[in-house]
Structure formats: structure tokens, C-alpha cells
Amino acid sequence: MALDATHAPAGLTQAVTRYFDALYFCDTDLLQRVFHPAASLFDADDGRIFTDPISCYRDTILRRSPPAALNAPREDEILFVDMLSDAAATVKVRVRIHNNRFSDHLMFAHDSSEWRIVAKLWHLDEVAADT
Numbered sequence: 001m002a003l004d005a006t007h008a009p010a011g012l013t014q015a016v017t018r019y020f021d022a023l024y025f026c027d028t029d030l031l032q033r034v035f036h037p038a039a040s041l042f043d044a045d046d047g048r049i050f051t052d053p054i055s056c057y058r059d060t061i062l063r064r065s066p067p068a069a070l071n072a073p074r075e076d077e078i079l080f081v082d083m084l085s086d087a088a089a090t091v092k093v094r095v096r097i098h099n100n101r102f103s104d105h106l107m108f109a110h111d112s113s114e115w116r117i118v119a120k121l122w123h124l125d126e127v128a129a130d131t
Contacts, residue, residue, distance in 0.1 A: 008081040008089070012108060015115035016091055019106065020076040023097055026066035028058050036109070036116040043122055064097075072098055079103075086110070099128045 015034055022030035035054045043050040052060075067074065075096035082090045087110040095102050107119040 008078075008083075008091075009115075011110070012081065012089055012091070012115045013078065015108065015117075016078055016093060016106070019093075019117065020095060022061070023095060024066070024074055024076070025068045026061050026064050028061055031058055031061055034117055036118045039116075039118050039120070041120040041122065043124075045123060067096075067098055070098075072096075075101070089115075094125075096128070101125045101128060 018030050018034045021027060022034060031054075035057075037054065039054040041052045041054070041057050043052075073096060075094070077094050079092040079094055081092075084090065089108045091106045091108060093104050093106060095104060101124075103123050103125050105121045106117050107121075108115045109118045110116075
């Protein structure tokens, strides 16, 4: 069932906010909390499928300058939520990291305590002009 963010389960929207915060502040503790330990990230740009395990993505976040530390504009929003069941959902988001604007499809599963991302498919939409 497709929903907007205002009708999604509160715990799911909190997990998405945690994801946004992890990226903006380059907070690997938040990243570890929101991603399942076996999660993978995918990109299908350039005519090939690129995959990255969450451990490599954590390393990327550690090396990145936090957008917050640079007072970079924060642009993140939930575009839609598709509830597959009470314990599974796909959330499409848009997020800006420095000058890069991405669209992400985040596949969430709910375990006994919270929502966690089990897979992420992302696409670089555009590179913004310096602001």
C-alpha cells in the first residue's frame, strides 16, 4: 500500500530520519543502527550494476567530510512509502550530499525492535552548482 510520509508508521519515518542524519553528519554509529549488518547498496548507472556491502559504505562515510561541518545545504525528503506488509517497506527518498543530489530506494524490514535498511538502490540525479 503506497503512503505519503505522514501516514507511514512512526518507527519507519524515524528510521528514515536516522538515515538522513547519518549521511548529513557522517555518523557511522547512526549508519550502523539503521542498516542491517548484511545490507548491500546498488547502483545501475553507466550500463552496469555496481554493488557495495555496508562495510565498504561505512568506510566511504568515514572518509567523507560531513556536510554539516561545511554548512552545506540540507535537502532530504521522503517521496513515498510502499508498505509491503507490517514488517516490510520500500521508501523512496531524495537526498543531497554536498553538491550531489540522489534518489534512493531504501528497502526496510522490521525485526523484533526496529526498522532497518536491508538494501539500497541509488541513482545520482544531478550535480548542483556550487552555492
